[in-house]
Amino acid sequence: MHSGISTAYSGLKAQMDALDTLANNLANVNTAGFKEQKSFFRALNLAMDASGVSPLESAVNSLVAAGSALNLSQGPVLETHRDLDIALEGNGFLTIETPQGLRYTRNGSLTRNANSVLCTEDGFPVLGETGKIVLSPGKVTINQDGQIKVDGNDVARLKLVSFENPAALSCEGHSLFLPSQGAENPVPASGVAVRQGFQEQSNVNPVMATVRMVEILRHFEAIQKSVNLMINDMDAKAIERLGR
Secondary structure, three states, X not given: OOHHHHHXXXXXXXXXXXXXXHHHHHHOOOOOOOOOEEEEEEEXXXXXXXXXXXXXXXXXXXXXXXXXXXXXXXXXXXXXXXXXXXXXXXXXXXXXXXXXXXEEEOOOEEEEOOXXXXXXXXXXXXXXXXXXXEOOOOOEEEOOOOEEEEOOEEXXXXXXXXXXXXXXXXXXXXXXXXXXXXXXXXXXXXXXXXXXXXXXXXXXXXXXXXXXXXXXXXXXXXXXHHHHHHHHHHHHHHHHHHOO
């Protein structure tokens, strides 16, 4: 394939990947605890490791790829007046038990299941420092340090954790996160305040995301026009040679 077309195609693919990431962000603009993914682009030089490569070969043998990174900034906090809604302020996560193992979340929209176990909306148990949290009937209060009481009696303390490098977390959907392979283990969170009756919203800015979507579409159209011009030019030269 013509190297210029190959490079342009990689640019089109990178813009499509960025658009998919942006669409996922916008789809979760109302998902509690959701953290947006920010796209970035990187250039890949296919001739970089080859010996005896000329500057021209190095310039034309390049591709563009898209990547993404989590934006873990605090989302806006909404008051819900619901006893089992909590928002975390600071660098911390709730610890969740799933069939695949431990996961971590900022989504504090919690509930009781049929066995009175404190769970996420998706039914995954929320862990305390000593395991699952069982709530007996009564008035539930949750202190700023994560201590849970029912009718004034201590029940459990939420297992709040943090990561030295939160950027090493990967998103698994349902506002759940998992440390990437090789990342450090979680440690007990410090400086995290729990606010009962509040809920952290998605940190996606829909206005900025929409503007970014328009930019990506314009870049896509520009690259597409360049590809069409290159193909038309190649066709014209081929027809000219055939006519000689």
